[in-house]
Amino acid sequence: MSSARTLSVKNLSIEFGGVHAVDDVSFDVEPGETFAIIGPNGAGKSTIFNLISRLYEPTNGTIHYGGQNLLDLPAHRVVSAGIGRTFQNIELFEHATVLQNLLVGRHAHMHRNPFSNFLFWPGVRKREIEHREKVEDIIDLLEITQYRDERIADLPYGARKNVELARALCAEPTLLLLDEPASGLNNEETDDISFYLDDVKHDLGVTLVMVEHDMNLVGQVADRVMAINHGKLLAIGSPDEVRENPDVQSAYLGVTE
Amino acid sequence: MQFLFKTAYNDDIRFLAKTGEKVRVSIVVIFLLAAPLFLQDYYLAELGLLLVYAIAGIGLMLLTGHTGQVSFGHAGFLGIGAYAHSVLLTVGFPFLLSILTSTAIAGLVGMALGRSASKMHGFYLAIATLAFGILIETLFGEWSSVTGGHMGYAVPALQVFGVPLTEVWQQYYVDLLFALFVVVGAANLFRSPTGRSFVAVRDSELSARCLGVNVEWVKIQSFGISAAITGLAGALLAHHLTYLAPDVFGVLESLKLLLMIVVGGLGTILGAILGAIVISLLPVGLSFLKGALPPAIGQTAGLEPLLFGMIIVLVIVFEPAGLYGRWMKIRFFFETFPYYRKSSFVRQKSYLKTERMR
Numbered sequence: 001m002s003s004a005r006t007l008s009v010k011n012l013s014i015e016f017g018g019v020h021a022v023d024d025v026s027f028d029v030e031p032g033e034t035f036a037i038i039g040p041n042g043a044g045k046s047t048i049f050n051l052i053s054r055l056y057e058p059t060n061g062t063i064h065y066g067g068q069n070l071l072d073l074p075a076h077r078v079v080s081a082g083i084g085r086t087f088q089n090i091e092l093f094e095h096a097t098v099l100q101n102l103l104v105g106r107h108a109h110m111h112r113n114p115f116s117n118f119l120f121w122p123g124v125r126k127r128e129i130e131h132r133e134k135v136e137d138i139i140d141l142l143e144i145t146q147y148r149d150e151r152i153a154d155l156p157y158g159a160r161k162n163v164e165l166a167r168a169l170c171a172e173p174t175l176l177l178l179d180e181p182a183s184g185l186n187n188e189e190t191d192d193i194s195f196y197l198d199d200v201k202h203d204l205g206v207t208l209v210m211v212e213h214d215m216n217l218v219g220q221v222a223d224r225v226m227a228i229n230h231g232k233l234l235a236i237g238s239p240d241e242v243r244e245n246p247d248v249q250s251a252y253l254g255v256t257e
Numbered sequence: 258m259q260f261l262f263k264t265a266y267n268d269d270i271r272f273l274a275k276t277g278e279k280v281r282v283s284i285v286v287i288f289l290l291a292a293p294l295f296l297q298d299y300y301l302a303e304l305g306l307l308l309v310y311a312i313a314g315i316g317l318m319l320l321t322g323h324t325g326q327v328s329f330g331h332a333g334f335l336g337i338g339a340y341a342h343s344v345l346l347t348v349g350f351p352f353l354l355s356i357l358t359s360t361a362i363a364g365l366v367g368m369a370l371g372r373s374a375s376k377m378h379g380f381y382l383a384i385a386t387l388a389f390g391i392l393i394e395t396l397f398g399e400w401s402s403v404t405g406g407h408m409g410y411a412v413p414a415l416q417v418f419g420v421p422l423t424e425v426w427q428q429y430y431v432d433l434l435f436a437l438f439v440v441v442g443a444a445n446l447f448r449s450p451t452g453r454s455f456v457a458v459r460d461s462e463l464s465a466r467c468l469g470v471n472v473e474w475v476k477i478q479s480f481g482i483s484a485a486i487t488g489l490a491g492a493l494l495a496h497h498l499t500y501l502a503p504d505v506f507g508v509l510e511s512l513k514l515l516l517m518i519v520v521g522g523l524g525t526i527l528g529a530i531l532g533a534i535v536i537s538l539l540p541v542g543l544s545f546l547k548g549a550l551p552p553a554i555g556q557t558a559g560l561e562p563l564l565f566g567m568i569i570v571l572v573i574v575f576e577p578a579g580l581y582g583r584w585m586k587i588r589f590f591f592e593t594f595p596y597y598r599k600s601s602f603v604r605q606k607s608y609l610k611t612e613r614m615r
């Protein structure tokens with residue numbers, strides 16, 4: 001289902017009051033690959049995601065996806081360009097059920113008109129059911145059936161991570177930005193996530209870009225890895241190449257103290 | 258414990274899936290429909306007023322309870338509806354056209370306020386809406402060529418399709434009709450994309466935006482719909498008041514609306530209705546209280562606002578989920594008897610939200 005689209009980031013930079021959070025970073029992500037971004041705390045990984053999501057305005061550089069200039073789009077149109085995402089600190093709709101969360105995930109595909117919604121015209125019900133069918137496919141894929149009618153506030157942490165991934169998938173993205181999909185999960189849950197990501201990649205054909213600290217997971221799923229520190233690119237290459245890179249090693253040693 | 262076996266997606270879309278809910282709602286609707294048969298005029302008029310406040314409460318609930326945008330100026334919309342409707346009736350508009358137009362006017366003003374408020378949060382939003390409320394109240398007072406200023410404005414008698422509806426029961430049915438319409442409409446919103454986008458904006462603007470929700474536009478819509486519904490309530494209220502004065506639609510009235518939805522339980526339509534009941538019973542309770550208290554205290558002016566404030570504080574401290582939350586607990590107690598455990602309602606620790614963007 002993914003049309004051949006490349007994510008192309010060139011000379012991307014952003015400053016926060018003199019701090020170069022991202023500094024002249026360029027990389028391409030090819031369709032179908034799994035691309036990991038690693039780096040110590042505060043390196044600028046999440047900031048790159050926030051720039052691609054258009055939550056932040058870059059001070060310099062360009063971002064293209066499939067030939068479309070993302071900088072022309074407001075944040076709420078990025079998903080229609082095919083880019084979905086999850087957040088490092090889980091941003092679910094806490095007081096809504098899992099099902100409602102997932103249906104919001106379909107928002108970009110929804111036809112919405114407050115008047116017809118208020119009167120619940122026949123077409124509204126029909127479309128609700130169509131969207132519901134798509135949502136159920138994702139529920140099955142990520143095996144979250146038992147949580148369907150639970151409120152997010154009542155879910156354990158691991159389940160929330162899955163639900164957030166599911167919600168992002170409901171938008172039918174062709175590229176998914178995953179900000180630390182395994183953080184806070186135990187080993188078993190991490191294995192599950194890597195299994196699900198495999199399904200997402202192969203069954204749905206979604207290109208994955210992930211920020212991740214768990215090098216085992218990165219080694220398992222990533223085709224290529226980019227390491228950054230202090231906003232600057234250190235290395236790009238296969239997981240092993242990057243792991244062996246002396247700059248990368250010293251960056252990690254430098255902050256571990 | 259009641260298990261619900263769902264066999265079709267429609268089961269989640271349909272209202273009142275549980276038999277118990279169906280029965281309860283039917284009883285209430287039958288009671289409301291039959292009320293004129295057994296209620297004296299005085300109580301019937303009070304019930305009609307309660308319905309009008311329930312409409313206004315639902316209006317504010319959509320904005321504050323569901324979209325998470327507080328408004329300290331909603332009496333302004335109540336007033337816009339009331340004045341616009343009365344003026345249009347005086348000019349010769351037929352009832353339905355007049356009520357539609359005044360609802361639309363309130364809605365448009367709401368969208369305008371929403372437009373300027375859509376970038377504000379918390380304290381700034383509270384101040385902006387408060388200022389709006391005061392502005393509107395002042396406008397009613399100063400624009401005397403249209404509103405009659407502080408001299409007041411006589412509301413033309415209720416008359417639909419040329420038929421005068423001056424009896425209490427007739428007016429009651431008009432109120433009931435609109436109340437049912439609004440309740441069903443609001444419930445419809447929340448089983449369709451519009452209502453879900455409201456809730457999304459309330460719970461996380463950030464991820465709503467990343468899922469394609471145009472957050473600013475949703476806020477404008479929410480302000481608009483909320484103001485329109487509150488304006489509709491205002492138009493109906495005008496017929497109860499029969500005489501409009503600017504200070505009826507002041508800050509105290511805005512607080513009263515807010516009190517209603519907080520007491521009832523933020524975030525549910527039923528909460529708004531429960532809140533309206535409390536607000537309507539409050540004066541009755543107050544008059545009892547006044548009789549019981551020594552005159553020095555009982556006759557003090559400002560007892561009512563004091564009580565309002567106290568109730569808001571007590572509810573927020575002891576039952577943040579409001580009466581609706583209390584009701585859920587009571588129902589859960591009976592459904593699971595004897596297995597009820599208090600811990601069923603203890604919320605899980607929520608995960609850190611401080612570093613939202615990182």
Ligand SMILES: Nc1ncnc2c1ncn2[C@@H]1O[C@H](COP(=O)(O)OP(=O)(O)OP(=O)(O)O)[C@@H](O)[C@H]1O
Binds near residue numbers: 019043046047
């Ligand atoms: N909105 C902001 N305002 C100011 N500074 C910011 C903002 N967002 C990020 N920063 C700064 O940019 C730098 C990079 O932050 P970022 O969140 O991208 O790090 P990260 O690589 O995701 O780290 P972590 O592994 O801890 O998540 C940090 O110094 C951070 O303080």
Ligand SMILES: [Mg+2]
Binds near residue numbers: 045046047088615
């Ligand atoms: Mg981060």
